[in-house]
Amino acid sequence: QFHMIKHEDLTWRESLGQGSFTHISRGSKTDQWDGVTHSTEVLLKVLDANHKNCWESFFEAASLMSQISHKHLLLVYGISVHKSKNIMVQEFVKHGALDLYLKRSTSVSVSWKLDVAKQLACALNFLEEKNIAHGNICAKNLLLAREGDPSADNSPFIKLSDPGISMALLGKDVVLDRIPWVAPEVLDTLEIELECDKWSFGSTLWEIFNNGEAPLQGLDPIQKQQFYEHFSNLPALEWTELADLIIQCMQYQPELRPSCRSIIRQLNSLITSDYEILHATGTHPK
Numbered sequence: 464q465f466h467m468i469k470h471e472d473l474t475w476r477e478s479l480g481q482g483s484f485t486h487i488s489r490g491s492k493t494d495q496w497d498g499v500t501h502s503t504e505v506l507l508k509v510l511d512a513n514h515k516n517c518w519e520s521f522f523e524a525a526s527l528m529s530q531i532s533h534k535h536l537l538l539v540y541g542i543s544v545h546k547s548k549n550i551m552v553q554e555f556v557k558h559g560a561l562d563l564y565l566k567r568s569t570s571v572s573v574s575w576k577l578d579v580a581k582q583l584a585c586a587l588n589f590l591e592e593k594n595i596a597h598g599n600i601c602a603k604n605l606l607l608a609r610e611g612d613p614s615a616d617n618s619p620f621i622k623l624s625d626p627g628i629s630m631a632l633l634g635k636d637v638v639l640d641r642i643p644w645v646a647p648e649v650l651d652t653l654e655i656e657l658e659c660d661k662w663s664f665g666s667t668l669w670e671i672f673n674n675g676e677a678p679l680q681g682l683d684p685i686q687k688q689q690f691y692e693h694f695s696n697l698p699a700l701e702w703t704e705l706a707d708l709i710i711q712c713m714q715y716q717p718e719l720r721p722s723c724r725s726i727i728r729q730l731n732s733l734i735t736s737d738y739e740i741l742h743a744t745g746t747h748p749k
């Protein structure tokens with residue numbers, strides 16, 4: 464159910480680091496269109512050889528992204544299998560993962576962050592309407608296609624990356640490490656439902672408004688598990704309306720979490736709220 468790319472049509476350039484069980488490189492792929500050779504810049508995501516048994520899940524993630532298309536979902540060109548290497552060929556997204564971008568950037572405005580949050584909510588709404596759960600929403604899996612430049616009055620543009628290997632295959636230690644992005648109920652079922660993505664959205668909102676700092680980063684897996692056992696919440700942001708939205712998304716009872724439409728509505732009211740003007744101008748609304 465997706466395009467197979469010949470290994471000889473791929474060119475490998477510099478390594479760009481690694482995700483979980485994969486490593487990524489910049490590269491290019493060549494295509495023949497009516498006899499003309501085209502070269503496209505791509506991101507090559509290779510499944511680690513020591514996780515070969517996960518290749519089905521790795522490609523299932525790729526095929527999920529290939530079956531649906533939306534402006535805020537990453538484009539996956541196809542896959543390539545060569546000797547023992549399983550390769551997912553993705554569109555190259557110019558500015559890479561959002562968590563690193565936020566950690567490196569100093570002057571990211573509140574309206575920039577709200578814009579990114581709304582784009583993610585729209586991607587989730589699209590998936591919700593198709594009854595598709597992503598299962599790995601976090602700032603590391605948000606890719607920044609356009610930085611947005613306030614002076615040039617253009618806004619950021621993000622793409623949601625593939626979910627990667629399913630947690631059912633990843634083992635308990637990886638699932639614990641994904642606290643607080645992974646919804647609490649997943650620790651028991653290892654099943655991903657739509658409501659799980661709303662929990663993860665709340666955790667990702669917290670990351671975005673804490674400049675890419677990972678929530679609970681100082682805790683070890685046992686302490687992370689206790690965070691759920693004690694029904695704890697993340698430290699509240701100063702902006703109470705935004706803190707409220709995070710709390711709504713991170714309800715321990717899945718059915719109490721808001722719909723994507725409600726999330727989008729609440730983000731819209733935050734975007735137009737006085738607080739936004741206050742943040743933008745640093746003055747108190749009259």
Ligand SMILES: N#Cc1ccc(Nc2nc(N)cc(-n3ccc(CO)n3)n2)cc1
Pocket residue numbers: 479481482487506537553554555556557558559560603604606624
């Ligand atoms: N310096 C730098 C730099 C690094 C990467 C890109 N581009 C890109 N394009 C994709 N399609 C996916 C990714 N990812 C990055 C982490 C993950 C894990 O999910 N993906 N990065 C652009 C600049």
